[in-house]
Amino acid sequence: MKTRPHSLRKARPQWPWWRTPFRWLLKTRLRRRHVHGTFLHRLLGERLFLPQLWLPTMESAALGMALGTFVGFMPLPGLQMFFAVLLCYFFRGNIAMAVLGTFLTNPFTTPAIVWGQYRLGRWLLPAMSYMDSGEYRIVDRSFAAVKPFLVGSVVSSVVLGLLAYPLTLGAWKIVASAVERRKRQRLAALRAEEARATAKEDAEV
Numbered sequence: 001m002k003t004r005p006h007s008l009r010k011a012r013p014q015w016p017w018w019r020t021p022f023r024w025l026l027k028t029r030l031r032r033r034h035v036h037g038t039f040l041h042r043l044l045g046e047r048l049f050l051p052q053l054w055l056p057t058m059e060s061a062a063l064g065m066a067l068g069t070f071v072g073f074m075p076l077p078g079l080q081m082f083f084a085v086l087l088c089y090f091f092r093g094n095i096a097m098a099v100l101g102t103f104l105t106n107p108f109t110t111p112a113i114v115w116g117q118y119r120l121g122r123w124l125l126p127a128m129s130y131m132d133s134g135e136y137r138i139v140d141r142s143f144a145a146v147k148p149f150l151v152g153s154v155v156s157s158v159v160l161g162l163l164a165y166p167l168t169l170g171a172w173k174i175v176a177s178a179v180e181r182r183k184r185q186r187l188a189a190l191r192a193e194e195a196r197a198t199a200k201e202d203a204e205v
Contacts, residue, residue, distance in 0.1 A: 044089065052092045058176075062168035064094035068101020070161030073113065075153050080105070101164065114149065117156050121148030124155060 041048060052060040067087040071080050084098040105113055125148055 047089065050092060053088060053095050056094045056097060058169060058172045060092065060094040061097045061172060062165045063091060064088055064097030065101045065168040066161045066165040067091060067093045068098035069104060069164040070101075070157045071098075072102040072105045073117075073153060073157040073160055075150065097168070113156075117152030118149045119152070120156060121150065121152030124151055 056064075068084045071084045071087065074080070074083075076083060080102040081099055084102050085095055087093065088095045088098045
């Protein structure tokens with residue numbers, strides 16, 4: 001009786017490529033039984049359980065990263081994750097990717113980012129001064145120190161958030177194609193191993 005190689009006898013289910021690195025997220029994600037009937041469920045409704053919020057797809061992951069990047073570069077210390085999750089709830093972005101996007105600003109990168117945003121604001125303010133009214137200039141003197149930083153923060157948040165969406169889509173496609181190519185190579189190697197084992201058994205008969 002011919003037997004298949006051990007590696008082929010135990011076939012694994014074909015999960016999406018992202019399940020292996022994100023299996024920790026799948027185990028800890030919000031489930032209906034955890035919050036069904038609670039205040040959070042009554043407040044947010046069934047929208048809280050939308051698959052796009054918890055299971056990444058190419059579109060939801062890109063949207064989540066864009067929202068997280070946008071919020072991450074805004075001057076919202078301590079509140080970035082909260083607003084990122086809130087935006088994902090309304091725009092159906094992936095929460096995990098949004099939280100990951102907020103980590104682009106961290107204690108190691110924040111000093112350079114703040115300096116860059118301040119310099120960007122200083123560069124943009126002369127062009128914006130032509131639109132200022134006299135009353136606005138009076139108020140402007142009180143915020144002269146922080147206005148360049150605020151302007152640079154808003155502009156950089158919008159621009160980087162818009163860039164994060166297509167970049168994440170491209171990265172997803174590259175990684176997904178690489179994983180699929182690796183799967184095909186492994187399958188071809190397993191089939192070759194099975195063919196060699198079968199040929200060896202036929203030769204022994």
